[in-house]
Amino acid sequence: MTTVAAKPATMAQALTRALRDAMAEDPSVHVMGEDVGTLGGVFRITDGLAEEFGDDRCTDTPLAEAGILGTAVGMAMYGLRPVVEMQFDAFAYPAFEQLASHVAKMRNRTRGRMPLPLTLRIPYGGGIGGVEHHSDSSEAYYMATPGLHVVTPATVPDAYGLLRAAIASDDPVVLLEPKRLYWSKDSWDPERPTAVEPLGRAVVRRSGRSATLITYGPSVPVCMEAAEAARVEGWDLEVVDLRSLVPFDDETVCASVRRTGRAVVVHESGGFGGPGGEIAARVTERCFHHLEAPVLRVAGFDLPYPPPMLERHHLPGVDRILDAVGRLQWEAES
Amino acid sequence: MTTVAAKPATMAQALTRALRDAMAEDPSVHVMGEDVGTLGGVFRITDGLAEEFGDDRCTDTPLAEAGILGTAVGMAMYGLRPVVEMQFDAFAYPAFEQLASHVAKMRNRTRGRMPLPLTLRIPYGGGIGGVEHHSDSSEAYYMATPGLHVVTPATVPDAYGLLRAAIASDDPVVLLEPKRLYWSKDSWDPERPTAVEPLGRAVVRRSGRSATLITYGPSVPVCMEAAEAARVEGWDLEVVDLRSLVPFDDETVCASVRRTGRAVVVHESGGFGGPGGEIAARVTERCFHHLEAPVLRVAGFDLPYPPPMLERHHLPGVDRILDAVGRLQWEAES
Amino acid sequence: MTVLEQRGAYRPTPPPAWQPRTDPAPLLPDAEPYRVFGTERADAADPELLRRLYAELVKGRRYNAQATALTKQGRLAVYPSSTGQEACEVAAALVLEERDWLFPSYRDTLAVVARGVDPVETLTLLRGDWHTGYDPHEHRVAPLSTPLATQLPHAVGLAHAARLKGDDVVALAMVGDGGTSEGDFHEALNFAAVWRAPVVFLVQNNGFAISVPLAKQTAAPSLAHKAVGYGMPGRLVDGNDAAAVHEVLADAVRHARAGGGPTLVEAITYRVEAHTNADDATRYRGDAEVETWKGHDPVALLERELTRRGLLDDDRAAAVRRDAEAMAADLRARMNRDPVLDPMDLFDHVYAEPTPQLLEQREQLRAELAAEAESVAGPGTGSEAGGTQR
């Protein structure tokens, strides 16, 4: 998964590098959003791009998200490949009509004649002590909107690979960037970035035989930690990192669950109406007779994202995951 | 379910009557939206209200959905009970930020000090031959937004009851009105309207013992029809009309599924990331050992709503429901 | 820091300005809408242009009537007619070069047709066999936009992109009076002005947004006055004076092409028919108003002007009407053929490559259709549930 001669790099650096490489390779790639130019973005993901490629390739827009996405649609209509940054998850909501009624539908509306190669980067999720409206997990909205690809990296190499693949895609891709992993490090050589994989492939991050943790984005490291902790309990957990929510990699997920016979879906987004319902339902549809227990879900509670001092109670942590694993009806086996 | 001395009335008439009764009883109830005044709304649901209660109680707003919902928030802050009409499902999207970031969160943000008693009426769903953007089923978005109640009637009396309950609620309620049932008739006496039931209760529309169809809104009549047709095949289907998606009535639904041992969730909204995932997942979590087969889903396809001439292929019909029932592993029984 | 230390240290100068203040005066629209007919400018209007406008206006009026008739025959699900607004529709199309782009609103099928798109392809959306029936790239016409005002930022982005690429392209975007209340209107105009994008915004103020009259939509002196707040010129024009609309739009297009940035044009006109064939306009407006406006009809105004200048004799007028009738006959004939539909199309244009999930669903529908065909063809199975596997 990671390159060989590697020095540690952060996910933020990998994303920056992906943008830079894409812009260097293809003059039709344009980065736009609030503060992405001179400042390099509030998370510094676009750092240096305006300097290197000019203001016209990396543009500070007026403060208006529907306008940003709407003009990006027009730019894509003319053959550019806009990469739009939303500053925080909840600040993508003003652009919702443009996203649902145009971005997702333009190819379909025009019978394929007007595809929109557009990437929408949205920093998402909590765990960074943000004030309200800065920590939403909005993936359920995007998953329920056919016409969009929805992907989210959990590792440094994947951040690079998925962003490159998103920009290369001839369809709109929503790239959900887990805010609290921006500064996570991994051995990854920015000088020899990983190859671009096609969108839509999940990956087994850790093999195991007792049960499968199905997860993505910010919850992947938590699941890896839970899997380590579970060894004490005698459970050997497999961890599947979905990477792509749309399209969904039924093959990889179901292969794992058929092998283990038990599964827990883990995500930070609210449980009710969240991605876990879809995932649990489709796994159950496909693997029913392999299941020793119902597919359980560990998710954020069904409430507006809590204030920073309470967020640790909301976020799925190792204990809550292990609790769920414990409820996978182990007695059925013995 | 229906009153005794009843003459036929349409769902549209019941909704109008609910608004009128609520406005007559409580001077703080205000109706607002595009064309709701002089015209009485494009579906005529607010017909006569401006005339009876004046323009200030039933107001034609400027054409701006975020502005409509946003000003309604301010009105609710001041103690009014706004009832907002969105003209069509997809035209509620411009108001998405107001809905997700304020309407759903205001009570929570203020620790209960600033509740928002606000009703958002959204005509939804297809089957009326509407051009694009006029037939979306957007319930997945609202379900995934904690802080909102989400309800949808399938019968004339429920249209009255749910709208009255929504207006009476001290919390924001999204009332999804199935467009193609507006003109459906039922024996219901507008002069003796049904009592207001609390939100959050599902109802068994038809008892059966072979399997449960879990459904809501526009798909309820289709499921009733399917249940009739299924008798030929020897299946005695139970039909549960959820009525309320949030809160969800686990009790009624699970009681039914535990009894029948098989279930199909039916809705018109797209399958992937749609309500069915949540429903199937939570039923499975709770009824796993009662299930003879995985809970299946019959839903719209995962695509932008089709053009009118193709919509019949998209909408879950009797055949598709019976196909799914047929796949409920009946051999397991014998 | 004591008071005494401060004394004299601060001059009550005006605050530093945030950007060079431009003079608002040239941005403000005139108090009265610009007109050509009946003014001293009338004689200067180019005869060829007037004749061309006339031919298109007559054709447009005929097209509106034909499309409305098609709704009565059930051939169109709905038709939002632009009868009474033909001058705006036609001028918007004629003022553009081939390389330019048109961004129509849902009411602007006539502008789309006048730009050269096949009328049948233009009406596909309203017939219901697909959404956008034409190839937007072929005639550089964006899809008809149903969600109001959402097409405006698209026009800005496209014009901006063209300029970045060094292409000499102008985008003209159409919107209604109601649409100006939407946030997207605001954001689009602001982006256009900040980017100095080559865009022309044409607001057709036809007095109503469905049933809602302008007075409930805005309190502004005019919609064109909104331009000032973005730093672009606002222009007010008599939307039923075809020569005036054409001239004002042509000026704006020239201005945009020359790098002068966007213009907001408000054309004052009237929606003579109901909102759509599904609407009952008597609920919200009186006959007298409609009659007044029929006295200011764009086709008749132009006809009278041509006649006044001796540019239209009965032969020429008859030829124009013949052309319009031929167009209508052709449209009628072609719209009376049932479109050929393939349900499998549903799955083919969601993504460049269908997802595995869509392939499954495609297979499901194919099987259903096969079963349906079989049960119809088959010897009296009769079962509604022919496809079930029991």
Next chain:
Amino acid sequence: MTVLEQRGAYRPTPPPAWQPRTDPAPLLPDAEPYRVFGTERADAADPELLRRLYAELVKGRRYNAQATALTKQGRLAVYPSSTGQEACEVAAALVLEERDWLFPSYRDTLAVVARGVDPVETLTLLRGDWHTGYDPHEHRVAPLSTPLATQLPHAVGLAHAARLKGDDVVALAMVGDGGTSEGDFHEALNFAAVWRAPVVFLVQNNGFAISVPLAKQTAAPSLAHKAVGYGMPGRLVDGNDAAAVHEVLADAVRHARAGGGPTLVEAITYRVEAHTNADDATRYRGDAEVETWKGHDPVALLERELTRRGLLDDDRAAAVRRDAEAMAADLRARMNRDPVLDPMDLFDHVYAEPTPQLLEQREQLRAELAAEAESVAGPGTGSEAGGTQR
């Protein structure tokens, strides 16, 4: 209908007007921002008002410094300082009657405090123990709004509702220069003007939206010019001249109260600190600019004016500073106590009654916390997974 039949039937009159055209002239802001200090108006300013403004400005400056210090100590997660903008913040609060409502933006904690809300409750959002820390109804202050411009329609709706109820209430809503680009700004101002709602919109144009300078935000002659497009008066004021801001806002409030409808006020000011403590302003602006603005500091300007008029001696100045220090000391002391948190609060304010689902989740968390407490208290279980049921 032949050409001849038409002849003479149509007069090329101007189109019927859509609504009575109002004269835009009185709506337009003056070319230069309104000022009091250093003008002939200065001597007329009410001494008591100036002293009151001064006391609040000094306190406000101190409050900003203290809150910034609290971020360094980790007591606040973040603080968007209004240093340099105190005149706007204070005037906005002081200009309102008790029954009026204030709708602050996320930067306006100072206005909220000046309105009488407990500073600790005001900072709750930024400390992170809850979102809104105060009761909005108690002081008629809406929650600090993080999503930009979204509070503006709320202000309009509230003011409209009050008027419908016959209450004499004005709403004052605050927004930044960046926030004016949002669609919600547009829709709110339009609704306000159409409804003639008693609202005052105060735009603090501090030159930047985080790193984005005004020139990338708008091409308008001024932000106040946006008013014309809604049919409301626009006013431009020197935002660092406390007397001027107060006067212009007071006029607007009076106008609204008298039924005259909304006003848009643009106050030209400067954000002296970085966007928040997390921001590095040197990335996008130079020291020289900051220094220029420090030469036009609102506190110093007012101080100098008071001194000029002999309204401030050293004793009085010292007393004002003492009050400010006392406020800061109290704030410091109270903010240095850890807030008491109850995780169960999470579930109590989602709905009036928790749903069955929330009750389940509440129970789950309660059990987890109990297990956690036990495993901490218990004799060396050590297991991370203490709560599992195996």
